[in-house]
Amino acid sequence: MAKQLFVDPNEVRKSSEIEFSKIPVNRYNKTIEEELENFSREDLVRIYRDMVIIRQFEEMLLSIKTTGEYNGIRYNYPGPAHLSIGQEASAVGQAYLLDENDLIFGSHRSHGEILAKGLSVIEKMPAAELEEIMQDYLGGTILAAVQNIADSDTDAKELANLFLLYGTLAEIFARETGFQKGLGGSMHAFFTPFGVYPNNAIVGGSAAIALGAALYKKINRKPGAVIANIGDGSLGCGVVWEALNMASMGQFNELWEGEYQGGVPIIFNFFNNHYGMGGQTSGETMGFEALARVGAGINAEQMHAERVDGFNPLAVIDAMRNKLEILAEKRGPVLLDVVTYRFAGHSPSDSSTYRSKEEIEAWQKHDSIAAYKQDLIKAEIASEEELQQIWNSVEEQLTKIVKIAVDDNISPRMDLNSDPDAIAKYMFSNQRIEKMDDRPCETLLPKEENPRVEQIKRKIRTKVQEGQSAMRTFQLRDGIFEAIFDKFYVDPTLITYGEDVRDWGGAFAVYRGLTEALPYHRLFNAPISEAAIVSSGVGYAMAGGRVIAELMYCDFLGRAGDEVFNQLAKWQAMSAGQLKMPLVLRVSVGSKYGAQHSQDWTTLPAHIPGLKVVFPATPYDAKGLMNSALMGTDPVIFFESQRIYDMGERFRPEVPASYYEVPIGEPDVKREGKDVTILTVGATLYRALEAADTLAEKYGVSAEVIDARTLVPFNYDLVLKSVAKTGRILLTSDACERGSYLKEMAQTISELAFDDLDAPPVVVGARNWITPAHELEEFFFPQPEWMIDAIHEKIMPLKGHSSRQDLSRKSEVQRKRAGL
């Protein structure tokens, strides 16, 4: 939605044709002699060396996986090894021009990319800088291990090469001296000081994460390009298409202003080895025939798509030079189809039943290393002996590295016996960082001139009085707005995007007023691409920014499943604390809209380790929790209930206009009582209060109502204290009862407060059905009467009460048996 853009019926309805321009395929046709004007002899030989390093590194792993030894060193490596033997030229060619400001993101098959990019950066980086990185990284532990095999005359670059190979291998072998202390492993190794960002074991997972990093570069005007290294198989993944589409949004050129106008500096680099595991992408599982064709469908520039011969390192370098220029001219994104081939299987367990021996042999005849070697010899750039010498010295070096990487003294594993929290301490970074960068914040208006701010000024911030008009009341949506609005004037890296957040102000008017305050590059509408919205947020945060992403309905969480559960939740711990994830994901829980727009799925993220999950139910808590979320460095899933966006403050004397925080993880007593505790999550608080009123008036029972406010983390002390007093607890929320997070809480309370309980903790959730139409919701979502019935039947008989529901054991067993 952008009023500036006129949808002209005359234009749209006019008859014409869409024209495509030709997509180049393997257009590079220079000889190595011709390239001597662009490359020094040393450079050309170094390209050979880098390919040899990758080849030998991967063959070493293959040998260990299949024979249990390498050059006489015996080792059992039980983990994954997705090798790229055969693809070396494509990795080295890509990395050749890149420096540490250029970020690459990879896949499960990215050992070669780590090494190629690392070697390229080492070549360009001054010695002092290399030394500093090696000394600082993980407190110098990797450097200390490498020094076991370095001589006193080893120079900084040679040492850095050893460091790179060793850090990668130790990571693959799950050693504490690996780049991620062994918490990443083969498929997730990376090294950010060299611009090598997370490799991703979820196929296509890097596409939108890389896009987020590219947005970070663009929005924060940081130098460098971003490359998403994904395979041809990933074109079967929705998030990859979402990323291609979102990276090509028209607004970058049409609506973003000034120096922010123009394309995103990203290359979607498909290493096209023709197989997604065993599925043949061209001809069997997909229809693009030539992958580069896909670019033509994405935008008018056809993503500057091109097929490149990935078996010729010089062809790849040539293409990269060309594409990096396009990015520098703000004409991205770019799609590259780099054709290549893996000689080894998908993994060592792969017997290649899906391809013929002839095919493998035919490609081996084209082996890039052998061919490039012949070219070097033929052009008299290097002699056969010289190149053999390189091969031998790489092998010698690698043997030394393997020896120390399998040595438990030099390369120990994390000792979870002596430090049981070794992994636990990386689950959250738990830092307080007010702003992720120190520079002025770009805004369009002084805060006080903002129309929303003026509107809020006229609202009543104090505790709601009987009969007070909702329009004049400071509402929950105002609390969320105020925290976010304030933060935009503090943290210059903060951006927010989602569906219909600009102009519309969000589907539920939380963001009204932000459009007036913020330029496009800080507040923009995303395509309807939940996966890419979350995933690009992950990349933006990983690269160093702070971001609020938004899912319009909780029900759309499924659309962003991998992105929330595998990406957002995990990268802090998988990086052993080297990456931070200051991303707040606003998720609005629907009501009135039936089965696919009214589900409370708070349980899903609460189950996944690595996410903080909050669900405020009052304006005071909403503002305070949002402030905490935006001050921290951890991913926070921020649930909001559409049922209570216009709720005023009923508990605190007022909602302060100034900054304050509500700590994440602390429940809050909303009403004191002594006979029974009711613990609520989200909007159900208000129904529980109604139940508490009835309990007091009709049955003389005094209920203590506690609002959980947060699901993860959660401080049980307050609840346990309450249960010690009352001896009874009912838990209630709008989530379907079966498997709801309340069950987890109830079980924990049973365990921690067993001897304080007069009755089992009882959960009242929504029915285990689809959410019906609004008119039938009272039969689906927990009602005050349900809570009273459950208390009467299962916790404490209420004098004179008779239940309307059948809560007998027999019926319960029957319901469970029926899967309801």
Next chain:
Amino acid sequence: MATPIIMPKQGQSVESCILTAWFKEAGEYVEAGDLLFAYETDKTAFDEEAAVSGILLERFFEEGDEVPVLTTIAVIGEAGEDTSEFNPHAGQPEAAKEQAPAPAAEPVQVAPAPAAVQLQGQARGQIKVSPRARRVAAELGVDYKHAAPTGAEGRVVSQDILALAAARPAEAAAPRLEQPEYREVEPSRQRKLIGERMAASASEVPRVTLNTSFDATEIMALRKKLKADQSETGLAGITLNDMVIYAVSRTLPGYPELNANLIDGKMRIFKNAHVGVAVDTERGLMVPTLFDANRKSLLESSREVKSMIQQCYDGNINPDYLQGGTFTVTNLGSLGIESFSPIINLPQTGILGVNTIEWKIKQKDGEFIHYPAMGLSLTFDHRAVDGAYGARFLQELTAQLEAFSLLLCV
């Protein structure tokens, strides 16, 4: 809300009790804590207080009725409330009611709860009790089995325990009947039982009593030392009688025929010494048992005996403790008795009477010296034991007591 009043279950072995007295009439207002009724088992008698306040709506049993434990005997509630659902006679033919008491596993009637649920809990004859109630019961030292459940699904909950505990110091408040010049008293079930047993013992058992005494210098010195102890361990509370029990428990295993029950002509010889301790109470003689006395330290025995004696005085001793003894110690020494012939507590085979301490003279190294002598009277069943056997027991026992500190070291 109507609350059923049940006949408490006093001990695992008790299946029914005699309702001996009602202290409230039907229709009368009852305050929680008021004495409600009295009942007795064949071993002891109890008074029961009301756990809740309200009108005593109905009494289902009369004085003298034998009532299965856990049966509802009355209902307290608000005027006009229906009590029929609690009536244990409901559905029984009138004639049957007279003769056949309801089965022992008669369901505990509780506050309204779904019928299916109630039946499930009852079918197993279990008492449902919440973890909190268990904890509170342990803290207050009351038995949750006596509590009237008011929780959901017929569960005993903490407030039921609190109500039970509040009703406990019952005996002190027991009403004393005016003493007329004379009155004819139907002996209590307990008195009758004592009488029957004593008569049987005296008439059926060929019994022999041996009297002796020993030099109590050592145990008196130890007693003096213990009495001065300032700690809270209970050492100061150890009595001479405790020491005698201790020595008896150590001596008995060497004299198996005295650590035995003679039943229907067969000797039941026990591995451990379970020493009965005779206690004189208002209700008559009670003999709680110190089980496994030979395996308990002096301090442990002393504490346990003290506690049991108190419970006998209070009338709340678990009847399970009023049986199972293998030998009895009875002490009239504190009343100045010099020797007596105690009656054997059948089916045991022996009983030791502990007498007062007298000053005696003995010759030592050619000189006469004074020493405190404590008298002991051993009565035994001659069917089980010969005189010399009993004498040897006494000889060893007195030797142990004279060198008590050595015995403690064993």
